[in-house]
Amino acid sequence: MTDLPPVPEALPRPVVDNHCHLDIGRDGDALPVDEALATAAQVGVTRIVQIGCDLERAEWAVAAAASYDAIVAGVALHPNEAPRVPDLDAAMATIEALASAHDKVRAVGETGLDSFRTGEEGRARQVESFRRHIDLAKRLDKTLVIHDRETHEEVLEVLDEEGPPDRWVMHCFSGEAMFARACLDRGAYLSFAGTVTFKNADGLRGALRLAPQDRVLVETDAPFLTPTPYRGRTNASYLVPVTMRAMAEVRGDDLETLCAAVESNTFDAFGGIWGA
Numbered sequence: 424m425t426d427l428p429p430v431p432e433a434l435p436r437p438v439v440d441n442h443c444h445l446d447i448g449r450d451g452d453a454l455p456v457d458e459a460l461a462t463a464a465q466v467g468v469t470r471i472v473q474i475g476c477d478l479e480r481a482e483w484a485v486a487a488a489a490s491y492d493a494i495v496a497g498v499a500l501h502p503n504e505a506p507r508v509p510d511l512d513a514a515m516a517t518i519e520a521l522a523s524a525h526d527k528v529r530a531v532g533e534t535g536l537d538s539f540r541t542g543e544e545g546r547a548r549q550v551e552s553f554r555r556h557i558d559l560a561k562r563l564d565k566t567l568v569i570h571d572r573e574t575h576e577e578v579l580e581v582l583d584e585e586g587p588p589d590r591w592v593m594h595c596f597s598g599e600a601m602f603a604r605a606c607l608d609r610g611a612y613l614s615f616a617g618t619v620t621f622k623n624a625d626g627l628r629g630a631l632r633l634a635p636q637d638r639v640l641v642e643t644d645a646p647f648l649t650p651t652p653y654r655g656r657t658n659a660s661y662l663v664p665v666t667m668r669a670m671a672e673v674r675g676d677d678l679e680t681l682c683a684a685v686e687s688n689t690f691d692a693f694g695g696i697w698g699a
Contacts, residue, residue: 426450428653431664434467436682438667439689440660441472441614442533442568442594442642445494446483449646449657460493463660467682469493471660472642472693474533474568476501478514481521488527495693497530497568498522502537505552506545515555522563529693531560532568533594536581539572553581560588566693567591575602582609590692595644599626600633607638612692614640617650617658620669628673636676636684640692641667 426449440463445456463471474497475484481498488496498521500514508514522528534556536549560567567588571578575598582591593606596613603613613634619627631639641663649658650665667685671678 426656427454427659428649428656428662430462430661431466433465434664434667434682435679436686437467437469438641438663438682438685439470439472440468440643440645440663441592441640441689441693442474442616443471443645443660444476444480444647445471445473445487445645446475446480447646453646454657454659456487456491459659459661460491463663464493466661466664468660468663470495470689472497472530472689474530475499475521476533477504478508478517481518485521485524485528489525495527495529496525497532497566498528499532499534499556499568500552501533502535502549502553502570503540506541506548511548511552511555515552515559518556519559519563522559522565528565530566530568530592531556531563532566532592533570534568535570536574536577537570537572538574538577550577550581554585557582557585557588560591561586564589564694568594570594571597579605579609587611590694592640592692595642595648596630597627598630600629603630603633607634612638612640612688614642615666615670616642616644617648617654617662617666619673620651620666621654622651631670631673636674636681637688639670639681639685640689641670641685
């Protein structure tokens with residue numbers, strides 16, 4: 424995998440990459456899990472939330488969490504996957520079984536809405552799937568992880584109608600300050616990815632500055648959304664320090680203090696003691 428960026432300087436305190444796809448490659452095979460975990464740990468990223476976005480990848484996520492102390496899992500039908508499954512009832516039954524399969528499955532997600540890759544013909548199925556994932560998270564006391572691409576108001580509308588679970592995360596937060604406030608007022612954790620480093624992301628940086636320190640998380644969404652100056656190359660959990668340093672600078676926070684807060688917030692957001 425020749426497009427991997429160099430390993431950055433380690434963080435002063437550990438943090439969790441709360442949204443990663445270790446099983447997905449970009450322009451080639453995925454980085455071997457043992458190597459991905461070891462390189463991440465080398466720079467202070469000592470734990471990962473592995474997200475499975477379809478039935479096969481959800482099974483992979485559960486198996487990975489069961490096999491590695493550093494991994495917990497989230498399982499769901501991605502909003503772009505939901506319209507493709509031939510039998511939503513059967514698929515959701517499988518997701519529920521996987522969410523219940525192991526105590527290290529901490530999240531239901533990523534679910535939500537996406538109007539970028541799914542058109543109007545799939546919207547009703549997306550909304551139905553989102554509602555059912557919300558219900559599942561509440562019934563199983565799991566963290567809800569939300570994917571929102573160009574659907575800010577629609578996501579809030581569904582959440583208001585269904586009522587959010589006790590713990591929910593806006594994965595790869597993509598809104599501006601006003602939307603951040605609306606999510607925070609409803610109890611969300613806001614997770615920031617490499618996009619916060621992008622040149623055209625002033626609105627997103629405004630949301631980051633607005634968010635209270637006890638509601639901020641960090642993620643990679645690896646192998647996607649690689650932070651500047653490596654945008655366009657393969658992302659991996661070991662690049663979290665690049666995003667964390669940018670976040671601290673935007674917020675005017677001491678880096679070590681922000682790392683401690685993000686670590687604590689992630690434990691709280693995903694249900695307490697890691698691995699319990």
